[in-house]
Amino acid sequence: MAEVEERMAANRAPDNPVLIHSPVGRVPTLVVGELVITEARYIYDFLTKKSTNPDVVSIPPLDVKAVSQEGQILGFMDGIACWVRENRREISMRSMFLVDVERDRSLRCLMSLERVAQKMDLPDFATFRGMALAAGLDLMQSNGFHPDWQAKHPHLAGWFSEVKLRRSMIETAPE
C-alpha cells in the first residue's frame, strides 16, 4: 500500500475525477501509468501479485469451492448495494418492491452464511471473498439493515467482530 496513492472519488457527479481515467467512473479504479483496472476482483489480483506481505502472498489459486463461495458472497454484497441505492432515494421515489426483494435476499444469504460459519468454513479474511464478506456485512450494518442480525446469526457475527478489529478495516471504515 505504500506505493498506492489514494484519491477521493465523487460518485455520479459530472466532475468525478475517476472519469479522467475511466468512462465507467466507479470505485474501485486502479491507475497504473497507462493501465486502468476496474472491478475489485481484478484489482485485488493485481495488488496481491505485487505484495510482499506474507499474509497475502501465500494465497493458493482459486479452487471450485472458493469460486462457489465467492459467487454467493458477491451476490450478497451486490444485493446490499442495491438496497442502499434504493434507500438513498426520496421516500416517494423508492421502490418498496425492490427493497423487499433485497431484504429477503439478504436474509436468505445471512442464514446460509450462518450455516457455513457453524461449519467453520467461512473464508480467511486475507482472501478476496473474505474481504468482500467483511465489506458486505459492514455495509449492511452501517446502513442499519437487519439491526438484529448479530443476535440471530451468532457464528457469522463472531467472525465479523474479529475481522472488524483488523487495522485495514479500522483505517478504511466509512465515515
Ligand SMILES: N[C@@H](CCC(=O)N[C@@H](CS)C(=O)NCC(=O)O)C(=O)O
Ligand atoms: N462490480 C464492481 C462494482 C463497483 C461499484 O459498484 N462501485 C460503486 C461503489 S459505491 C460505485 O462506484 N458506484 C458509483 C456509480 O455506479 O456510478 C466491482 O466489483 O468493483
